Amino acid sequence: MYFYNDLHEKNFYILNLKFPGGIQYEASNYIAAFPEIFNAINYKDVDYSMSPLFALTSWNEDEERHEFTAAQLTGTTKQMCELGLSLYNGYPSDLDYLFSVVKCEELIRVIFQAMKIRTVTFKEFAL
Numbered sequence: 001m002y003f004y005n006d007l008h009e010k011n012f013y014i015l016n017l018k019f020p021g022g023i024q025y026e027a028s029n030y031i032a033a034f035p036e037i038f039n040a041i042n043y044k045d046v047d048y049s050m051s052p053l054f055a056l057t058s059w060n061e062d063e064e065r066h067e068f069t070a071a072q073l074t075g076t077t078k079q080m081c082e083l084g085l086s087l088y089n090g091y092p093s094d095l096d097y098l099f100s101v102v103k104c105e106e107l108i109r110v111i112f113q114a115m116k117i118r119t120v121t122f123k124e125f126a127l
Helices: 006-018 023-032 052-056 075-089 095-101 105-118 120-126
Strands: 057-060 065-068
Touching: 006 023, 023 052, 023 075, 023 105, 052 057, 052 075, 065 075, 075 095, 075 105
Parallel strands: none
Antiparallel strands: 057 065
């Protein structure tokens, strides 16, 4: 399994203990474990019954959807978070825009690893 660095891997295991669930949670936790995203989450106010990525959002009444509003997020990490919520619950994510924003090969590997985690096939082969 690919991790951006050792801290990403450590964060992933921590989040899987705090946010247990199926492959939806694991894929979302994998994105949330990316160090820049992990450090942006305020764990004191997080709702442990859903993806930790929701802690980085606020509800937009006009559009009737969650928007990533955490000041610590960059254009790249915001797009990664949108993908993480998409893998968790079908939150709309624009892959064309995602891949136009994310240029770093290591981050592209993170994105593909998150998608692999979300598939049932990955879980079957990981055993």
